[in-house]
Each structure stands twice: as C-alpha cells, then as structure tokens.
Amino acid sequence: MGKIELQNITYVYGKGAPYEIKALDDVSxxxxxxxxxxLIGHTGSGKSTLVQLLNxxxxxxxxxxxxxxxxxxxxxxxxRDVRFKVGLVMQxxxxxxxxxxxxxxxxxxxxxxxxxxxxxxxxxxxxxxxAGVKEKHxxxxxFDLSGGQKRRAALAGVIAMRPSVLVLDExxxxxxxxxxxxxxxxxxxxxxxxxTTVIIVSHSMEDMAMYCDSVVVMNHGKVTMTGTPAxxxxxxxxxxxxxxxxxxxxxxxxxxxDEGVDIGLDIYTVNFAAHRLFGGDGIEG
Amino acid sequence: xxxxxxFGQYCEGNSFLHRLDPRWKIIFVLVYIVALFLARNIFxxxxxxxxxxxxxxxxxxxLGILVKGLRPLLFIIAFTAIINVFWFKGETPLLPDGWAxxxxxxxxxxxxxxxxxxxxxxxxxxxxxxYTTTPIALTDGxxxxxxxxxxxxxxxxEFSMMMTIAxxxxxxxxxxxxxxxxxxxxxxxxxxxxxLVKRAKALVPVLVPLFISAxxxxxxxxxxxxxxxxxxxxxxxxxxVLHSTWRDGVMLLGxxxxxxxxxxxxxxxxxxxxxx
Numbered sequence: 001m002g003k004i005e006l007q008n009i010t011y012v013y014g015k016g017a018p019y020e021i022k023a024l025d026d027v028s029x030x031x032x033x034x035x036x037x038x039l040i041g042h043t044g045s046g047k048s049t050l051v052q053l054l055n056x057x058x059x060x061x062x063x064x065x066x067x068x069x070x071x072x073x074x075x076x077x078x079x080r081d082v083r084f085k086v087g088l089v090m091q092x093x094x095x096x097x098x099x100x101x102x103x104x105x106x107x108x109x110x111x112x113x114x115x116x117x118x119x120x121x122x123x124x125x126x127x128x129x130x131a132g133v134k135e136k137h138x139x140x141x142x143f144d145l146s147g148g149q150k151r152r153a154a155l156a157g158v159i160a161m162r163p164s165v166l167v168l169d170e171x172x173x174x175x176x177x178x179x180x181x182x183x184x185x186x187x188x189x190x191x192x193x194x195x196t197t198v199i200i201v202s203h204s205m206e207d208m209a210m211y212c213d214s215v216v217v218m219n220h221g222k223v224t225m226t227g228t229p230a231x232x233x234x235x236x237x238x239x240x241x242x243x244x245x246x247x248x249x250x251x252x253x254x255x256x257x258d259e260g261v262d263i264g265l266d267i268y269t270v271n272f273a274a275h276r277l278f279g280g281d282g283i284e285g
Numbered sequence: 286x287x288x289x290x291x292f293g294q295y296c297e298g299n300s301f302l303h304r305l306d307p308r309w310k311i312i313f314v315l316v317y318i319v320a321l322f323l324a325r326n327i328f329x330x331x332x333x334x335x336x337x338x339x340x341x342x343x344x345x346x347x348l349g350i351l352v353k354g355l356r357p358l359l360f361i362i363a364f365t366a367i368i369n370v371f372w373f374k375g376e377t378p379l380l381p382d383g384w385a386x387x388x389x390x391x392x393x394x395x396x397x398x399x400x401x402x403x404x405x406x407x408x409x410x411x412x413x414x415x416y417t418t419t420p421i422a423l424t425d426g427x428x429x430x431x432x433x434x435x436x437x438x439x440x441x442x443e444f445s446m447m448m449t450i451a452x453x454x455x456x457x458x459x460x461x462x463x464x465x466x467x468x469x470x471x472x473x474x475x476x477x478x479x480x481l482v483k484r485a486k487a488l489v490p491v492l493v494p495l496f497i498s499a500x501x502x503x504x505x506x507x508x509x510x511x512x513x514x515x516x517x518x519x520x521x522x523x524x525x526v527l528h529s530t531w532r533d534g535v536m537l538l539g540x541x542x543x544x545x546x547x548x549x550x551x552x553x554x555x556x557x558x559x560x561x
Contacts, residue, residue: 057467080473088471096468098493108490112473143497157472 002030003165003197004054004086009063011049023049025221026063031165036191036198038208038229041218042243047201048091050218051169054199055086067165084113087163091170093154097142102133102153105142109161127160130190132182148179155183159190165197166190172207184211205247209233209268217242230266249273294354294415300345301532302417307426309533313540314413320544321406328554329547330398336543337405340412350416351408358407362400369396424448425527442518450506458499465494 011024023046031037041047052058053065056072056079065072072082087109090096099105106127110120128138131152137145142153151171158166171187172180188211191198202208208215208229215232217225219242225232233239236246236254246268253267263276305313317336324330341351375391414423428445435441466476469490476487 052467055471057470080475083471084473088468090464090468090471093468095494095498096465096472096490098490109472112475161472 003033003068004031004199005029005064005066005069006050006053007064007066009050009053009060009065011046011053011058012061013049015061022221024053024060027221027223028063029216029223029226031197031199032214033197034195035213036188036200036211038212038215039199039201039218040203040205040208040215040244042203045218046221047218048169051088051167051199051201054165054167055088056082057088084109084161085163086165086167087158087161089155089158089166089168089171091173093158094142094147094150096157097150097154100141101139102142102145103138106133106153106156106160109157113161123160123162124156127156130159130186130193131156132186148175148182151175151179151183152186155186163196165199167199167201169201170203171200172202172204180207187211205233205245205250209247209250217244219243229268233268234264234266236265294411295419296346296350296416298345298417300343300417301536302340302344302413304530304532305417305536306527306529306533307418307422308430308527309529309536310413310418311423311426311430313536314410316540316544317409317413318406320540320547321402321409323544323547323551324402325551326554327394327398329550330401332543332546332550333405334401337409337412339539340409344412344417346412346416351412354408354411355404358403362403365399365403366396369399420452421449422525424452425523425525429527442521446518454499454502457502458495461498462491462495465491 006027006029009024009027010022013021013023027046027050039047039050049058053060056065059073059076067082067085072079097105099108103124106124107120110123115123128135133149133153133156137149137153142150145153155168155171166187168187172183175183184207187198187200190196200208200212212229214227215225215229216223217232217239224242225235225238233246233250236250239246249270249272250265250268253263253265253273256263257265263273267273267276302310321333324333341348370388370392371386373389373392373395375389377390379388379390379393380386418426424445427448428441431439431441431445466474470476474487474490476484478484479487
C-alpha cells in the first residue's frame with residue numbers, strides 16, 4: 001500500500017460545454033511513503049490538475065483518491081483535515097503571502113489547524129529553519145523580501161502544518177540557479193529528516209535526476225512511464241517524442257555511444273557518468 | 286484554472302443583430318427605450334410585445350438564455366404587481382362591497398402592462414446590446430459616439446481605454462482569484478462555513494495578494510505600453526474600423542417604424558388608456 005493512491009481517476013474541465021477538456025483520463029498511480037517522487041510532463045499534460053486532486057482542492061469526476069488507504073472524499077465535510085495532511089505548495093507560492101509579518105504568514109496554516117500558541121511557535125520556528133527563512137526576517141513584511149526569500153517563506157507556511165505528504169508544483173520555477181539549488185536542497189534535506197513523502201512537479205529534467213527517488217511521466221492526461229530516474233531517462237527517445245527532454249549528461253552518454261564509447265544509457269547525473277567512465281562499472285554516485 | 290467562467294452576457298453568434306455596427310446599436314437602444322415609455326394603450330403594448338419577438342428572431346439567441354436573464358427580476362415584478370393590484374383605484378370593482386380590500390379590473394390590467402414593460406425593457410436592451418455585442422465592440426462604439434465631447438476637453442479616449450483594459454483584465458483577475466483561493470484553502474482557509482463576519486475575514490488572505498498582483502500587473506502593463514510608444518489617443522489608428530452597412534439602414538427604418546407605430550396607436554386606437 002502506498003501513502004497516496006489514485007484509482008482510475010478521470011477529471012474533466014467544462015463538463016458538458018463544447019470546449020470540455022479531459023485533463024485526466026483513467027489515471028491510476030501509487031505514491032510510496034517516504035520517497036521523493038518527481039512528476040514530469042509538458043504543459044497541459046494534467047500535472048497541475050493531478051496535484052490539486054491529491055489534497056482535495058478539486059473532486060475527481062470518476063475514481064478515488066486514497067490517503068493511507070482511506071478515500072479522502074468519504075466525508076466531504078472533513079476535506080480540510082486532508083488538506084492539513086497533504087500540504088500543497090502551488091506554483092509561484094509567493095503570490096499567496098498576505099500577512100503583516102513573515103512570522104504571522106507562516107503561522108496562518110497552523111492557526112487554521114487550531115494549534116495552541118505554544119505549538120504554533122514551535123511549528124513556525126521549525127518550518128522556518130527547514131525552509132531557510134532567517135530569524136531576522138520574522139518581523140519584516142513578506143513584501144519586503146527578495147524573490148527567493150518570499151518563495152522560501154511561502155514554503156515554510158506549508159511545512160509549518162507538518163503535513164505527512166508535501167506536494168510542490170514547480171517549486172523552483174522562475175528562480176535563478178543559486179536560489180533554485182538552495183530551495184531544492186532544502187526540500188531534500190527536509191524530506192530526509194522528517195520522512196515526509198514529497199511529490200515534486202517540474203519541467204527540469206536535471207532537477208528530477210538530482211533530487212528524486214522515482215519519476216512519473218505524464219502525457220495528454222495519462223501516465224506514460226514510471227520508474228527510477230535511471231529507468232525513465234534511459235528511454236530518451238520516448239521522452240523526446242512526448243515533448244520532453246533528458247538531462248544534458250544523458251545526451252552526452254548517448255552521443256558517446258554513437259561514437260563507440262558505451263558507458264550505458266541509464267546515466268542521469270554527472271557524478272554517475274564520471275564513476276562509469278573512470279571508476280568502472282557498478283560504482284554508483 | 287477553471288475554463289468554464291462565462292464572462293459577461295455576450296452570446297457568440299453571427300446573426301443580423303450581431304453584425305450591426307455597435308455605434309448604431311447604442312442609438313437604437315436609446316430610441317427603443319424612449320418608445321417603450323411612450324406607449325399609452327393596450328394596442329401600443331401589443332406592438333411592444335410583437336417587437337420583442339421580432340428582436341428575438343433576429344438575434345438567434347436561445348429562448349432559455351432570455352428567460353434566465355429575467356430570473357433576477359422576479360422580485361421586482363412580483364412587488365410591482367402586488368402594489369398595482371391592491372392600490373389601484375379603478376371603475377370596475379371585482380370583489381363584493383364591504384370587504385377589507387378591493388381589487389379593480391383596471392388595476393390588474395395596469396399591473397400586467399407594467400410587468401410587460403419591465404420585461405421588454407430588460408430583455409429588449411439585452412438582446413440589442415449585451416447579448417449580441419462584445420464588450421470591446423461596445424466600448425469602441427461608446428468612444429466614437431462620444432468623440433465630439435473631446436472638443437470640450439472631455440478625456441473620451443482615456444475613459445474608453447480604461448474601460449477596455451478593465452474588461453480585458455476581468456478574466457485574468459478571476460483566474461488569479463481562483464488560484465489564490467486554492468492556495469489559501471490548501472493552508473486551511475474556510476470560505477464556506479461560519480458566521481458572516483468569519484467568512485468576510487477569511488477573504489482578507491485572498492484580497493491582499495489579489496490587490497498586490499493587480500497593482501503589479503498595472504505597473505507591467507504601463508511599462509509595456511510605454512515601450513510601444515503609447516502616448517494617448519492623438520493620431521492613433523485602429524485595428525478594427527467600424528463600418529455601417531445596409532443592415533444598419535434596415536434596422537434604423539425598422540426602429541423608426543416601431544416608434545411611429547406606437548405614436549399612431551396612442552393617438553388613434555380606442556380602448557383602455559394606461560396610467561402610470
């Protein structure tokens with residue numbers, strides 16, 4: 001049994017209208033507990049829809065979403081509890097910041113959960129340190145922070161609810177490479193220390209290769225591939241046919257093979273490639 | 286996110302009315318409204334009833350949409366009907382003497398005519414303008430009709446530009462609101478339960494980011510317009526130049542005939558005379 005399971009999910013936008021779009025078509029998926037799972041697919045493949053189904057922001061037209069084996073829509077009135085268990089960081093989460101101070105904004109979720117002042121304080125402090133929000137910023141207005149800092153404050157706002165599943169829709173979109181690396185490393189460290197199940201939606205194949213334990217590929221509302229990054233990225237031709245790409249280093253491995261140097265096609269990080277090239281087979285980075 | 290947001294009242298179509306020049310349509314609507322208030326007797330009202338059927342046939346809009354548009358008026362219609370039926374003093378009492386209330390035949394007829402007038406007023410103007418004209422065409426039409434006012438220093442172009450931009454951003458802002466609401470719901474906001482005060486407070490986390498993003502967008506748009514050398518309306522040409530066609534001529538004749546018909550019926554037709 002996985003942490004979250006999707007069973008035969010179908011979701012349609014604009015049902016009945018002439019422009020109706022089937023965003024998800026009979027999707028079944030299992031997200032395993034305690035892993036970082038990457039979700040990739042080109043624009044309009046249904047990723048963002050899927051993400052909103054996971055915490056009950058939208059209700060599937062057919063099929064079930066199981067959290068810890070329980071249908072989340074069994075009791076529609078308790079859907080808020082599901083949202084506390086499955087934390088969702090939407091795209092460009094800095095646009096949801098609203099409160100007077102960074103501290104109050106991070107505390108918004110925990111307060112909605114009904115935590116006591118004592119618990120809120122603890123949750124906010126912890127979340128801020130995980131997300132890399134510095135204490136000197138706590139009393140600032142969130143609108144005075146830089147882009148990357150805002151993003152981390154918004155991330156802290158969700159982590160502070162201590163969800164058992166953390167879902168992030170394009171957490172690094174629009175950030176410069178440094179801020180990008182920092183936020184993804186933070187997420188990975190947080191996952192290691194807390195054992196949370198993390199689901200990341202991204203366009204960046206490099207990020208997926210670096211940070212994920214397994215990868216799910218979507219196309220036209222269907223799941224087309226699942227597996228470890230090595231398994232998925234070794235099927236480069238299929239990925240490219242679906243409008244996606246493979247990490248640059250995987251392309252290097254493919255080019256090398258064409259030139260007669262076969263280091264395997266399941267290469268997806270530079271370290272891994274270096275080990276294959278210089279450290280012989282079987283040493284994984 | 287939501288693709289099913291219906292914006293405004295505009296119904297896609299290519300009917301006779303859809304293809305009229307918006308400038309003319311605005312004039313037609315004004316004349317039509319005046320004509321509605323000229324009607325004085327039952328025959329004139331019958332002509333009004335016929336005119337609305339005519340407009341409907343020319344517009345190609347589904348009857349269901351028109352009926353739906355009348356739904357918000359139910360209360361006003363019921364209210365005027367009751368007031369008229371009970372407070373109108375006519376000559377033909379319908380109830381026996383000595384009752385606490387009295388109803389007159391004229392009161393009922395009067396109520397019926399007022400209801401007809403209100404319904405035609407709303408449906409007719411909607412068919413002529415909002416159902417068959419895109420909001421953008423409408424602002425274009427208003428701008429050109431008011432253009433002479435620019436001579437007395439009324440900033441017509443600026444107002445119309447503001448209208449156009451506002452209309453353009455309504456769907457964007459709806460989408461944005463939707464996103465922010467989802468984000469706050471994900472953090473446990475509850476918009477649908479609790480007291481009115483509690484629900485109003487729950488909107489603060491939505492409104493603050495929404496305002497900020499609206500200002501950011503306005504700023505970006507201003508920069509983008511300046512980059513393309515926008516300096517106001519002087520000497521600006523338009524992409525869609527409005528043209529009057531034979532259709533506008535036919536419609537003009539039709540509307541004039543309608544007004545003439547009402548005036549003639551008012552003067553020459555015998556029968557019950559409507560009092561307001």
